[in-house]
Amino acid sequence: xxxxxxxxxxxxxxxxxxxxxxxxxxxxxxxxxxxxxxxxxxxxxxxxxxxxxxxxxxxxxxxxxxxxxxxxxxxxxxxxxxxxxxxxxxxxxxxxxxxxxxxxxxxxxxxxxxxxxxxxx
Amino acid sequence: xxxxxxxxxxxxxxxxxxxxxxxxxxxxxxxxxxxxxxxxxxxxxxxxxxxxxxxxxxxxxxxxxxxxxxxxxxxxxxxxxxxxxxxxxxxxxxxxxxxxxxxxxxxxxxxxxxxxxxxxxxxxxxxxxxxxxxxxxxxxxxxxxxxxxxxxxxxxxxxxxxxxxxxxxxxxxxxxxxxxxxxxxxxxxxxxxxxxxxxxxxxxxxxxxxxxxxxxxxxxxxxxxxxxxxxxxxxxxxxxxxxxxxxxxxxxxxxxxxxxxxxxxxxxxxxxxxxxxxxxxxxxxxxxxxxxxxxxxxxxxxxxxxxxxxxxxxxxxxxxxxx
Numbered sequence: 001x002x003x004x005x006x007x008x009x010x011x012x013x014x015x016x017x018x019x020x021x022x023x024x025x026x027x028x029x030x031x032x033x034x035x036x037x038x039x040x041x042x043x044x045x046x047x048x049x050x051x052x053x054x055x056x057x058x059x060x061x062x063x064x065x066x067x068x069x070x071x072x073x074x075x076x077x078x079x080x081x082x083x084x085x086x087x088x089x090x091x092x093x094x095x096x097x098x099x100x101x102x103x104x105x106x107x108x109x110x111x112x113x114x115x116x117x118x119x120x121x
Numbered sequence: 122x123x124x125x126x127x128x129x130x131x132x133x134x135x136x137x138x139x140x141x142x143x144x145x146x147x148x149x150x151x152x153x154x155x156x157x158x159x160x161x162x163x164x165x166x167x168x169x170x171x172x173x174x175x176x177x178x179x180x181x182x183x184x185x186x187x188x189x190x191x192x193x194x195x196x197x198x199x200x201x202x203x204x205x206x207x208x209x210x211x212x213x214x215x216x217x218x219x220x221x222x223x224x225x226x227x228x229x230x231x232x233x234x235x236x237x238x239x240x241x242x243x244x245x246x247x248x249x250x251x252x253x254x255x256x257x258x259x260x261x262x263x264x265x266x267x268x269x270x271x272x273x274x275x276x277x278x279x280x281x282x283x284x285x286x287x288x289x290x291x292x293x294x295x296x297x298x299x300x301x302x303x304x305x306x307x308x309x310x311x312x313x314x315x316x317x318x319x320x321x322x323x324x325x326x327x328x329x330x331x332x333x334x335x336x337x338x339x340x341x342x343x344x345x346x347x348x349x350x351x352x353x354x355x356x357x358x359x360x361x362x363x364x365x366x367x368x369x370x371x372x373x374x375x376x377x378x379x380x381x382x383x384x385x386x387x388x389x390x391x392x393x394x395x396x397x398x399x400x401x402x403x404x405x406x407x408x409x410x411x412x413x414x415x416x417x418x419x420x421x422x423x424x425x426x427x428x429x430x431x432x433x434x435x436x437x438x439x440x441x442x443x444x
Contacts (some may be wrong), residue, residue, distance in 0.1 A: 046407035047349070070409050071233055071264060077307045086233060086264035089197070106307035109260045112350040113306055118265045 041065065042086070042115065044072050044107075049115035056097045058119055065092040072113065077104040142395070183292040186214055186221040186251070187337070188426040189374030190394035192261065193242045194232035199397035199410035200418060204241060205230075209443050210424050211249045220251045221426070222291060227374035227392060228259025228302065230275075230337030239274055252276075258285060259339040259375060260302040268303060283316050288324050294429050294436075295328055297321065299338040301353045311340030311353035318355065322362045326355035330365045333429060333436065337372040343382060343389045346402035351376055360387065368434045369370040370427070376408070377441045378421075389439050393423035 021072055033086045040060055043050045045067040064088040066072050074093050075083040080103055083092035107113035191207045200206060214221065231238035246254075256275040258268055272285050279287040279298070288297045299321070301311035314323075325334070336342065339426070342359065344352035351360075363369045369387040377399035382389045397410045398421035405411065413421060423442040 044220070047409070048407075068407070068409055071261070073264075075307075088233060104307065109264065109307040110304055110350055111307055111309045112348070 006023040018049055026054060040082050043067055044113075047072075047113055049107075049112055049113060050113075053118065055118040055120060058100055058121055060097050061094050062097060062117060063092050063094040066090065068069075072107045074105055075108045076113075077106060083108070122248050127319075135291070137361065141364065148254060182427040182431060183294060184219075184221050185223050185291075185427055187225045187227060187372050187374075187392050187394040187427060188214075188333035188395060189227040189424075190215075190229040190259065190377055190396055191226075191242060192229055192232045192394065192396035193245075194235060195396055195410075197410060198412050200422075203396040204245060206419065206422055206443060207242070207395045208245055208248070209419070211245065213424065213441070213443065214249045216289070221444065222251075222253060223253035224249070224251050225296075225337050226254060226256045227337055227372060227373065228257050229261040229374065229394075229396075230256070230259070230271075231261055234262055234264040234270065236270065239270065244273070255279065255289070255296070255298055255337075257338050258300060258302055259299045260305075263303055268300075282320055286317050286320065292429065294333045294335055295325070297324065297334065297336045299336060299340070299342075299359070300357075301338050301340045306354075309354050310344075310347060310350055311356075313338075313353060313359055318358050321359055325362055325366075328366070331367055333368040333370070333434070334363055334366050335370045335427070335436065336363070339373065340375045341373040341380075341391055341404075342371050343384075345380060345391070349408040351402065351408070354417070363387070368436065370436045371439065372425070372427070372438075376402075377411075379423075379425075381438070386434075388435065388438065390425070392425040393421065393440060393442065395422050395424065395430060395443070398422070 013057050040054065040062045041054050042054060042062065042064045044064055047068065047070070049064070054062065064074050064084070064087070066089060069089055071086040073084050073086055081095055086109065087093055097117070100119045100121045103117040103119065105115050105117065129186060188210055192203050193207065195203045208292045209339060214224070230242050257270045262268065262271045268284060272281060276287070277287055279289060281287050284300045284303050286300050288295060290296070299313060299317065300311050305312055336359070338353070339354050341351055342353050342356040346352070367386055371387060371389045373389070373391045374394070376391050377397065377404035378391065378401065379393055398413060399408050400411045420442050423440055426439045426441065428437045
């Protein structure tokens with residue numbers, strides 16, 4: 001737990017330097033700029049999204065953080081939300097969940113990497 | 122590192138079993154390795170070639186060099202000085218008594234497609250005696266702009282089509298540079314796409330079957346290890362257009378290690394990186410950069426020399442490490 005609480009401020013700092021993009025699922029844009037709760041956090045590690053499927057409530061934020069030494073992206077398969085720029089090590093990307101539904105995404109650099117977001121009401 | 126048991130399963134219905142596949146492959150984990158299709162060739166590091174000029178082909182023959190995966194901008198543990206190792210590779214090329222006719226760079230010039238990374242690459246490259254260089258992009262060169270910056274900088278001397286593919290002729294050899302790192306589909310591998318495939322079919326249509334063909338692209342055009350995305354989903358269609366040719370050499374990068382496979386008249390070959398090694402297929406949790414002791418690094422980096430001797434069907438492909 002100490003490790004986690006230590007990492008978040010660093011990640012937030014790196015993120016602000018890298019001009020964090022915030023976009024919203026389902027067109028419900030909320031420019032929160034905040035870091036997601038630990039429950040809505042997706043770690044990119046060893047070329048996979050963890051967890052691969054995440055269930056969130058509409059209006060909550062989802063944050064990806066890249067823990068690999070390789071750049072990755074987060075891109076909606078159906079172009080339902082704005083894609084991230086290439087995330088270098090420890091950079092992150094946050095979106096706000098919009099309309100309920102199932103959203104699939106992948107890394108456009110390594111398309112074998114896929115994930116799913118389930119948004120509940 | 123176990124260099125014998127890393128292919129756990131035969132995933133390809135290509136009629137080649139695991140033993141046959143391994144026989145066709147060489148992995149550079151133990152130092153200088155080379156493989157030649159259809160002939161015998163002595164192993165030479167570039168340093169040795171520099172000392173033994175008489176063994177070089179005559180001027181009428183064609184020789185060129187492949188460099189790959191320089192990843193300028195990478196600064197992690199696997200290699201904190203990728204610019205330095207890239208310079209060493211260029212020094213080796215400059216030390217050759219007869220410079221190669223030209224270079225081919227098979228992509229991942231940069232780590233993050235940043236203008237300053239391309240600037241550094243271009244600056245360092247000025248020291249290279251060989252000025253004629255042909256490029257294809259890696260996924261690291263087209264990260265945020267679909268390859269716009271890459272195309273502006275590296276396709277000045279060719280007639281790039283579509284997202285940047287092209288062909289040219291040298292000494293009677295037909296070269297084709299393909300792009301398989303753009304518009305990738307979720308869950309898929311590298312991809313050429315219909316437009317490029319149609320162009321390729323038309324491009325080789327008028328050539329005689331005895332024309333040696335060299336195809337180069339970043340991601341392997343054969344299925345090396347699909348679990349890690351090391352393959353190109355529609356490469357079979359491309360190879361179909363090349364079936365009638367007596368000599369086809371396919372040069373790729375991306376996987377930062379030497380692998381070779383010979384299938385009929387087609388020799389597939391991947392080059393080492395000048396930046397950092399990656400693990401052999403399936404030997405690590407992911408294909409990310411492989412950390413090795415500092416003294417071993419240069420033995421896992423390198424470049425590839427390719428020679429065409431007129432009258433010989435197969436091109437000689439020789440890998441040299443930077444150690």
